[in-house]
Amino acid sequence: MEHTDQAWIDGLRDGTAQVAELRDFLRRTLAKGFGRQLQDADLDDVTQECLLRVQQKLDTFAGHSKFTTWAATIAVNTALSTLRKRRYEHVGIEQAGEQADWSADAATDDHRVALLRRAIAEALTDRQREAVQAALGGLPLTELARRYGVSQGAVYKLLHDARRRLKQWIEEHTS
Amino acid sequence: MSDKPTAATTLDVLLATTQDEEIDCDRVLDLLPAYLDGRISDASLRAQIVLHEKHCPECAEEIAILRRALEP
Numbered sequence: 001m002e003h004t005d006q007a008w009i010d011g012l013r014d015g016t017a018q019v020a021e022l023r024d025f026l027r028r029t030l031a032k033g034f035g036r037q038l039q040d041a042d043l044d045d046v047t048q049e050c051l052l053r054v055q056q057k058l059d060t061f062a063g064h065s066k067f068t069t070w071a072a073t074i075a076v077n078t079a080l081s082t083l084r085k086r087r088y089e090h091v092g093i094e095q096a097g098e099q100a101d102w103s104a105d106a107a108t109d110d111h112r113v114a115l116l117r118r119a120i121a122e123a124l125t126d127r128q129r130e131a132v133q134a135a136l137g138g139l140p141l142t143e144l145a146r147r148y149g150v151s152q153g154a155v156y157k158l159l160h161d162a163r164r165r166l167k168q169w170i171e172e173h174t175s
Numbered sequence: 176m177s178d179k180p181t182a183a184t185t186l187d188v189l190l191a192t193t194q195d196e197e198i199d200c201d202r203v204l205d206l207l208p209a210y211l212d213g214r215i216s217d218a219s220l221r222a223q224i225v226l227h228e229k230h231c232p233e234c235a236e237e238i239a240i241l242r243r244a245l246e247p
Contacts, residue, residue, distance in 0.1 A: 033244030065208030069245060073208045076241050080233075100182035108183040116183050136182040141200065141233045153201025156231060163193040170190070 005067040023051050026075045050075035088143045097133030123169035128162035198223045203234050
């Protein structure tokens with residue numbers, strides 16, 4: 001049976017059977033979304049972590065979407081953070097930067113690669129340079145955010161400012 | 176040879192689509208449930224989220240997983 005958003009909220013505040021129903025919904029949602037990346041006991045553990053996170057954030061549900069979409073968004077975000085942390089916790093920021101592949105290819109020739117690398121070396125602050133290189137080496141923004149102790153949005157802003165500086169520097173040096 | 180774009184090509188694509196104003200991941204994550212439910216009526220805001228998906232592989236992955244998870 002489908003519940004209204006209010007019925008979900010009221011039921012979860014009462015701590016009744018709705019908690020078990022939400023756990024089942026989150027488990028199904030994560031299983032469908034992540035497939036083989038998240039299975040069996042691992043799926044159960046992550047589901048429990050996500051359930052707690054949704055319950056903690058219950059008061060912030062503003063009704064801009066269906067309750068189930070809102071809860072699924074929190075669950076997928078929580079699960080992704082957990083999986084990325086596991087995958088990248090032993091990869092250093094500098095190490096990630098060194099993994100970036102700076103070879104030329106069909107779209108970007110040697111001259112352009114050299115220009116981009118010079119722009120990174122000359123136009124950016126130390127923090128911007130480190131973050132750009134790590135991101136290009138495949139380190140997720142969520143992991144950079146965790147290492148820097150800031151939000152993912154703050155890392156995005158750092159990288160956005162870096163892109164704007166790079167764009168301007170390249171315009172000045174190629175016109 | 177890897178199919179993954181090189182760092183230079185990735186950066187070039189990012190620079191070509193960089194705008195002066197872009198919404199960040201925190202804002203996208205706030206908007207995401209309403210976006211997925213088709214409840215954002217502001218077309219420019221929807222376009223900003225689409226642009227953000229191009230610039231942020233993490234949010235793009237999150238949106239793809241959610242779309243798969245929530246499809247009927």
